[in-house]
Amino acid sequence: MAPASPPGGEERNWSVPPPRPGLSYSTPPPIPVIPPLPRVVRTSRSLWLFSFAAGLAVLLGSFVARESNLQRLRGLVADMAAGRDAASVSTTAEVVFWGSVGALLAVTLLEAVALAAVLGRRNWARWILLPLLASHVLILVLASAFLVPAGAAGSYVVMLWGAGLLLALAGLSLLFLPSAGAWLKPERGSS
Numbered sequence: 307m308a309p310a311s312p313p314g315g316e317e318r319n320w321s322v323p324p325p326r327p328g329l330s331y332s333t334p335p336p337i338p339v340i341p342p343l344p345r346v347v348r349t350s351r352s353l354w355l356f357s358f359a360a361g362l363a364v365l366l367g368s369f370v371a372r373e374s375n376l377q378r379l380r381g382l383v384a385d386m387a388a389g390r391d392a393a394s395v396s397t398t399a400e401v402v403f404w405g406s407v408g409a410l411l412a413v414t415l416l417e418a419v420a421l422a423a424v425l426g427r428r429n430w431a432r433w434i435l436l437p438l439l440a441s442h443v444l445i446l447v448l449a450s451a452f453l454v455p456a457g458a459a460g461s462y463v464v465m466l467w468g469a470g471l472l473l474a475l476a477g478l479s480l481l482f483l484p485s486a487g488a489w490l491k492p493e494r495g496s497s
Contacts, residue, residue: 340427346486347425353477354421360470361414364463365407368453372403379403379452406449413442417474424481429490432481439474446471 343351368375379399387395417438423431446467454460480486 341489343425344485344489346480346483347489350477350480350486351421351425353473353480354417357470357473357477358414358418360466360473361410364453364466364470365410365414367459367463368403368407371455371459375453375455376400376403378455382452402452406452409445410442410449410453413438413445417442424490427490427492429487432478432486432490435478435481439471439478442474443471 376396376399379402380395383395383398383402384390387398390398417435420431420434420438424435450464450467454463
């Protein structure tokens with residue numbers, strides 16, 4: 307029996323659809339390739355990490371010796387605010403001590419976050435490190451009146467803070483060298 311023809315007497319050519327293409331595993335995934343860190347950026351990262359270690363060592367030492375620091379601060383506050391009761395002097399000394407430690411810890415954490423952004427190839431983050439480092443210096447100057455003990459222990463604190471600042475400044479300046487800037491700039495055509 308012959309297939310029925312469509313109305314009008316024309317015959318249609320019923321063709322078979324083309325075969326589906328096979329799966330291809332040769333196409334790379336849409337993940338951008340991150341180039342390795344240049345030596346300048348690796349050195350900068352190391353300098354910043356040593357700077358963080360120096361600053362955190364001072365904060366840890368201040369925490370461990372907090373009773374002697376608080377006793378010294380109570381005497382300093384009592385001299386400034388003569389005639390105040392012992393409870394308010396003690397509270398003021400504790401607020402000054404913990405405020406100084408907290409401010410230094412906060413600026414160090416903000417610097418670490420900005421450094422992580424730099425290492426994530428965010429060019430703007432190295433510019434954020436400039437005012438952060440400047441504010442770190444100001445906070446150190448203010449906190450030095452409260453956290454630097456007298457004697458040899460005070461000279462160690464000042465040396466650690468100075469070393470930390472010099473390391474951070476050296477690490478920051480390395481981030482502005484041309485090889486670091488070229489690594490931080492995204493390639494053309496990448497999103």
